[in-house]
Amino acid sequence: METVAAVDWGTSSFRLWVLDAAGAVLAERRSAEGMSTLAQDRFEPVLRSHLASLPEAERPSRVVICGMAGARQGWREAPYADVPVSLPGIVSRAVTVPAEGLDVRILPGLASRDETAPDVLRGEETQLLGLALDDPALGGLVCMPGTHTKWVLLEKGAVRGFSTVMTGELFALLSKESILRHTLAGEAPTGDPAADPFRAGLATALADPGGLVARLFGIRAGGLLFGTAGSAAADRLSGLLVGADVAAGLGGSAADEPVVLVASGRLADIYAAALQAAGRTVRPVDADDAVRHGLFHAARQIWPG
C-alpha cells in the first residue's frame, strides 16, 4: 500500500497524519481549520494546502477522512449508518469526493433512530473501529469524553447503541455566558482531579444527579457570600458536570464491568477519577491512537493493494 493521509476533521480542528503501509506515522499536520470555520468550498483548498506542505516524496494521493467534514454542513455529506452496526462494515459506506489527482473518501457517522432518544455521532465511530480492530475482545461500555461526551455500548466489534452528554459545551456556556461567569472570572479549571472543589462537585453530582440543576447557582452564591476564587469555582463546575455526565452515562450498566475510557491528556485524568469515584474500574485507551488506527484500518480496507 502507498502512503495515505489519515484525516480527523472535526468541528473545531483539523488533524492529518501521513501513514506508511504499516501504519507508521511519517508526518503530522494540525490546525484550527475545523468544519465550523469553513464554507463548503474551502475544504478542498485547506486539504490541498496541508498536503502541499509535505515533502514531495511522502505526499499521498489517497486521503481517508472522518468527522464533521462528512456532515451535511461539511465538505460532502456521508449519510449516517444506523445502529446496531458492525464497525468494519461502515467503511464500505464511505463516500468518494471528486478532487483532481486525489482519491478522497469520507467515512459515515452513526445514527440511533430511536424516536424517544435520537442520537448521532461523527468521528467517534472511527475511534471505535480502531479499538475494535486493535482488540476484537474489547466490549462493554465505552466512555468518550469531550465537547459532546459519547457513551457507547460496544459488543464484538459492533455498536449496539450510544448516547450523548453535552458536557464540554455546557461547561463553556455556563462558565462564559451564564451568571456564573462573574464568579469564574475567566479562570479555567486547574484540571487536577485531586483538587478539593472538583472532588466535592463530583461527589455531589454522583450522589444526586437529579439535583444538578439546583447546584449550579450555588457557585455564584459561593462567590457572593464566601468570595470563592475563580479557579475553585471552575473546578467545582467541572466536578458537577463531569459527575452528572458519568452518572447518566453509567445508567443501568453492570457495576462490575470495567469501562473503556477513550481520551487523552487532562480529560483522561478527570474522567478516570470520576469513573473511579463512581466505583468503576477503568480501561484507558488513548483517543489519538484510536482514531489514527481506525483511519488506518479503513484505508487498508478501501485500498487493499
Place this chain on the structure above:
Amino acid sequence: METVAAVDWGTSSFRLWVLDAAGAVLAERRSAEGMSTLAQDRFEPVLRSHLASLPEAERPSRVVICGMAGARQGWREAPYADVPVSLPGIVSRAVTVPAEGLDVRILPGLASRDETAPDVLRGEETQLLGLALDDPALGGLVCMPGTHTKWVLLEKGAVRGFSTVMTGELFALLSKESILRHTLAGEAPTGDPAADPFRAGLATALADPGGLVARLFGIRAGGLLFGTAGSAAADRLSGLLVGADVAAGLGGSAADEPVVLVASGRLADIYAAALQAAGRTVRPVDADDAVRHGLFHAARQIWPG
C-alpha cells in the same frame, strides 16, 4: 399615610406602582431599565424620570424598592438577611439611600450561608412578605419560577431555607447559544402546557431527573434525523428543563402537601401543569400581586404615620 412609590427593580426590568394609604394602585410605570442596563449613577435619574412622569398630585416622595437595585452592583447594597428569618423582620433592615427631596429605602435580599449549598435571592423575599402577611396560615413549599426559579420553605411567616434552579437562564443559553439553536431556529416555545413535545419532555425529566444531561442533545439529533420543527424542539427543551426544575425543587418534600405557586401568565400555566404531572396539588398566587402587597406592607411598617 401619604402615597408611596413601590418599586420592583430587577435585573432586566423596572416596575413602579403608586399606592394610596389603603394599598390601591393609583398609577403604574414599567420599563426595561433593569439593573443590568444601568451604571450605579443612573439609578437615581431613572427613578426621578418615572416619578416626574406622574401627575403632580399623586407624585410620592416616599419610595420603597426591592430586587437587584439592592445588589452590590446595583444602586446601593442592601446586605442580605440570613435564613432562617422572619419576613416582617427584614423590613427594619432596609437601607436608606440619600436622594434630595425623596425618602428612598431598599429592602434586603436573603442569604443561605450553608457552605455546601450557599444561595441568595433578591426580590422574592418581598413577594414572600406579601404572601405571609396576606395569609399568615400559608406555609410549606413555595415555587417561584423564572429566570432563576426559587424554591422556598415557608413556615409561619418565616423562611426556613431556599434553593435556586437557573431554569430560564439555561433555556435561554441552550436555545440561543448551544448547538441546539440549529434545531430551535430562533423559535419560541408555544407556551402551551398541553403541547405534546412539552408534555413528553416533562414526563421524561420527571421520571429520570438525573438523565436530563443525556437528553438535551436528542433535540439536535431529532432535528437532523426526523426534521423536528423549531417550536416543537423549543417545547421539548422547555418540558425537559421545567421537569428537571420541579423534580429537584420538590426534592424530599411531603407528597400530600399543596405547593404554593407564585407566578403570572404563561409561567403560571406551565409550572402548574408540571407540578400536577409530578402528582402535587397547586395553590396559585399571582406574582405581581404578591410583590406589590409585600412592598405595601413594608411601606406601612417603614412609614406608619
